[in-house]
Every structure is written in C-alpha cells, then in structure tokens.
Amino acid sequence: MTGALEAMRRFKIGGDIYGDDAAILQGALAAAHERRERPLCLCREEGLPMYIARMGGQYVIKRMPLTGGGHDPSCDSYESPYELSGLGPLMGGAIQVDPDSGMAALKLDFSLSKTGSRAVSQQIGQDPDSVSGEAKKLSLRGLLHYLWHEAELTVWTSLWTGKRHWWNVQWHIREAAKQMIVKGRPLAETLYVPEAFRVDRKEEIEKRRAEALAPAVSPASGPRRLMVLIGEVKEFEPARVGRKLVVRHMPGFPFMVDEDLHRRLRARFEREFSLWEADDRSHLMAIATFGLNPAGLAVIEEIAVMVVTENWIPYESIHEKKLIEALAVMREKSVKGLRYNLSAGQPIANAMFQSRAQPVALYIVPAAADETFEASLQEMIAARAEIGSWIWRISDGDMPPLPL
Structure with a gap:
C-alpha cells in the first residue's frame, strides 16, 4: 500500500x-x-x-x-483523467470551466423556470442517462454527480470513518456550487441543501430556510422561478392527492409530488430504490427542481435519485457496493467514479487509486456485458497506458484481490 x-x-x-x-x-x-x-x-x-x-x-x-x-500522482490534489468517467463527454460542452477564475458554466437539460401547467418531466419516463452525439447538456442526475464530484464526496479513506456527517456533506456541496454558474447566475443562489436540523435551534433554522427559499415564491404574474433541492429522502408519504416527499433535516416542510410523477420516478429509478430499501445504512439522495405555489407549499417539477453508502459514497449495484465496502476499510484514499449522463451499458472506471506513482483504475464488468462493452473497456484502458487497471468480471465469480 x-x-x-x-x-x-x-x-x-x-x-x-x-x-x-x-x-x-x-x-x-x-x-x-x-x-x-x-x-x-x-x-x-x-x-x-x-x-x-x-x-x-x-x-x-x-x-x-x-x-x-x-498534480503529481502522489499529491492529494491529483485527479484521474475525465475520460475514465461520465465526466469526459461533458467537459467543454455541458461544463465549461474558466481556467483563470475556476468558475464552471453549466448547460442544463432541465428548466429552472415554469410557465403554465406542469410540463412532462424529461428526467423520468425517458432514458435521461442516454448520451446524444454531442452530450452538450447536464441531466438532473448529471448535475448531482458533478456536485458530488466537485465537493470531493467521492473520495474516501478509512481515516475518516465515523467523521463524515450530514453537516460535512451539506457544507461541501454548497461550497462546490459557489464555483458554478447557470445562465450567468451563481448556482448557489438557486440551490437549497438543508442544514443539519436541531430542535433547540428550530426557529433560527426555519428563518434561514424561509430566506433561502424566497426566490421560489410564486410571482403575481409571469414565469415562476424554480430552485434545486438536494436532500436525503426519508420517505414518500401518501397524501390526499399524490405524495409528500419528506426530506431529512426538514421536519414539517413536505415537498408535494403528484401521483404520476411518483409512479414514473419509481419505475425509472427502480434499481436505486431497491438498493436503498435493501440496506438500512444506505441513504437515498434526491435532486429536484421545485417552486412554491401561492399557498406556500413546495411543489416538485422534476426529480432524480442516487443511492449512497453510510459514508455517502454513491453506488449503483450490489457489486459496486461490495467494492466500495472493501475500499472503505483501506487507509489509502480511493475515488469513486460516477456515470453522469452515461447509460449503464457503457464502461467507466468504477473507482480509482490515484495517489500512487502509477494510479490504478478499478473496473467492474457486469454479467450481462456484451462485446461492445468489452471493446469499449479495452479501448479506455489502452488510451491511458500510464494508468494501471484492475478488472472484476462478475461472470467470473468472486471479487479478485485489490491491487496493493
């Protein structure tokens, strides 16, 4: 090691x-x-x-x-090539970074304003993770992945065990958003991530929340501005009409979800819900656009979800979870790769050991992988010969030993 x-x-x-x-x-x-x-x-x-x-x-x-x-590969600030994750196709198009200021201008494929009646969500019902020829815009889930990446919540070492809590997660996401711009406006002005709730500070927390959500209040006329929520799902509670999304750290402040949207959410993200429901220690993260109706109720327009481990590391299968659990007990830092807009049928480096003389990419090949997947994987590995590779082919059986 x-x-x-x-x-x-x-x-x-x-x-x-x-x-x-x-x-x-x-x-x-x-x-x-x-x-x-x-x-x-x-x-x-x-x-x-x-x-x-x-x-x-x-x-x-x-x-x-x-x-x-x-940065030198042994430096904590070294970052593996974007092409090894779903971030590669987005850089220079959906994500344009000013090298002098460090600010990232984002192009989104979902709306942050609303006119008239509810529009059909483009994040559910179609395949929001498929990639067009140009991949010029970030999906809702892609934005969540980018914030998670830039907040360095994909990084882990066993030295941090028991030390990453919601207040850390919330702070790092908000800091990452300060480096991003959407249509000329700071993303931080549009993003709401609830602070850790404490009963003894209930009034001041609710006051800050009301101030933060003021831009989402419905105007007397014209388009309504939407905000972006990132929060942990506690439950989708039945309501008289539709569902209420209950977000942890936001007691007494439900987000209304109509029944059709909830049904399509469960169908589109069936895998994420099943993983979350099978493990009491995992968290289900939601990213959603929402506005406040004339009654002051928060109404969700579009939504996507992501499941993360108890250490807040994203995963998308039981095999990835097994790999992450093995990495979690190692002293060496590892970095989880994210899919962004890529479909599940395209390979990525599922994780990386970055701080080595020769970084190592860790790949998982699903049991159902076809020849196209294998060819793409070999092309990725060959294009980055300076980076070592470790491959777990699920069809071969148990996870092989990790490279030390």
Missing part, C-alpha cells in the same frame, strides 16, 4: 513556504483569503494554483477545477 497519506504537502503563500501541518498555516491562509491570493501547491516545481475555502473557523486549501491532472 502506498505511503502517500503520510507525505507532507507543501504550499507557497506569498513569498513563504508552509507544510500542511504547520502550526502557523491557518493564520497564513486567513491572510491570503483576505487578500484573495491563491496558494501554490508545490507537488510540482513550478507550483499549481489552488483556492482557499472557509469551513466554520477553519480555512481549507482546495484544488482549482481542470488542474487535477497537472
């Missing part, structure tokens, strides 16, 4: 160099944050620009978008 986790990272801030364990690093980051100065990661001699985020009273150094491949 690699010893990269023990290696000290070095950053250049102003004219000084700091180790990531330096006692004075927080003070230097606070001053640089105030000056809007970018630290340089010194995993490469020339240095690579980073940005500083504030988490509570702490400052955190984070990787600039599109720079991950430039």
Whole structure:
C-alpha cells in the first residue's frame, strides 16, 4: 500500500513556504483569503494554483477545477483523467470551466423556470442517462454527480470513518456550487441543501430556510422561478392527492409530488430504490427542481435519485457496493467514479487509486456485458497506458484481490 497519506504537502503563500501541518498555516491562509491570493501547491516545481475555502473557523486549501491532472500522482490534489468517467463527454460542452477564475458554466437539460401547467418531466419516463452525439447538456442526475464530484464526496479513506456527517456533506456541496454558474447566475443562489436540523435551534433554522427559499415564491404574474433541492429522502408519504416527499433535516416542510410523477420516478429509478430499501445504512439522495405555489407549499417539477453508502459514497449495484465496502476499510484514499449522463451499458472506471506513482483504475464488468462493452473497456484502458487497471468480471465469480 502506498505511503502517500503520510507525505507532507507543501504550499507557497506569498513569498513563504508552509507544510500542511504547520502550526502557523491557518493564520497564513486567513491572510491570503483576505487578500484573495491563491496558494501554490508545490507537488510540482513550478507550483499549481489552488483556492482557499472557509469551513466554520477553519480555512481549507482546495484544488482549482481542470488542474487535477497537472498534480503529481502522489499529491492529494491529483485527479484521474475525465475520460475514465461520465465526466469526459461533458467537459467543454455541458461544463465549461474558466481556467483563470475556476468558475464552471453549466448547460442544463432541465428548466429552472415554469410557465403554465406542469410540463412532462424529461428526467423520468425517458432514458435521461442516454448520451446524444454531442452530450452538450447536464441531466438532473448529471448535475448531482458533478456536485458530488466537485465537493470531493467521492473520495474516501478509512481515516475518516465515523467523521463524515450530514453537516460535512451539506457544507461541501454548497461550497462546490459557489464555483458554478447557470445562465450567468451563481448556482448557489438557486440551490437549497438543508442544514443539519436541531430542535433547540428550530426557529433560527426555519428563518434561514424561509430566506433561502424566497426566490421560489410564486410571482403575481409571469414565469415562476424554480430552485434545486438536494436532500436525503426519508420517505414518500401518501397524501390526499399524490405524495409528500419528506426530506431529512426538514421536519414539517413536505415537498408535494403528484401521483404520476411518483409512479414514473419509481419505475425509472427502480434499481436505486431497491438498493436503498435493501440496506438500512444506505441513504437515498434526491435532486429536484421545485417552486412554491401561492399557498406556500413546495411543489416538485422534476426529480432524480442516487443511492449512497453510510459514508455517502454513491453506488449503483450490489457489486459496486461490495467494492466500495472493501475500499472503505483501506487507509489509502480511493475515488469513486460516477456515470453522469452515461447509460449503464457503457464502461467507466468504477473507482480509482490515484495517489500512487502509477494510479490504478478499478473496473467492474457486469454479467450481462456484451462485446461492445468489452471493446469499449479495452479501448479506455489502452488510451491511458500510464494508468494501471484492475478488472472484476462478475461472470467470473468472486471479487479478485485489490491491487496493493
């Protein structure tokens, strides 16, 4: 197993160099944050620009978008090639990143406004994960995957066991959204991710929620602005008409779902629901567009779901879950690959060991994989000869030992 986790990272801030364990690093980051100065990661001699985020009273150094491949593979900021996941076809089209500011302009295939009666959801009833020739827009699930990726919630090491809670997840998603723009507006202004609920802070939490959801209030006339919800599903509770989506950390604030939308949701995401219902420790994440009707009720327009482990790592089959569980007990960091808009019939690197002299991609080949899948997989591996490969063909039986 690699010893990269023990290696000290070095950053250049102003004219000084700091180790990531330096006692004075927080003070230097606070001053640089105030000056809007970018630290340089010194995993490469020339240095690579980073940005500083504030988490509570702490400052955190984070990787600039599109720079991950430039870091040394042993660096925590190294990122595997986008082509190994569903992110590759979207970069430069659906996702356009400004290399100077780090801001990502997103093109979405769902609406953030509404006129007239309910439109038929394009996220359910068709195959929202199929890829057109150009793949120029992000699906609703694709947006959830991109936020999860940029929030680094796909990364895991056993050192974090018991330390990733909803408040961490919520903060990282919101921080990631601050680096994204949709139609010239910050995505953070449109995104609502509920904060961790505490009974003793109920009034102040509800006040902040009301302020955050104000843009979704129905205007007297004209198009209604929709917002995006990301939250954990507690249940879809029967209502007099349709269903009520009950979101964890939002007690007493249901989201109304009409019966047809709920039926199509269950049919389209049957796999995700079955995985969630089979494991009490897993979480079902929902991403939805919604508005507030004249009565003040939240009404969902479009919705997609994703199942994640107890450590908030996404998975899409029992075989992926088995792989993730094996990775979860390892000290070495692993990164989960995500599908975005790709269909289940296309291969991806299901996970990666990135912080090695030679990164290793971990592939799972479904039992029903055809010759086209196998040919695509071999093409992916050959195109990235600098990256090692580990393959689990389900039809061969038990999962082979992981590469150490």
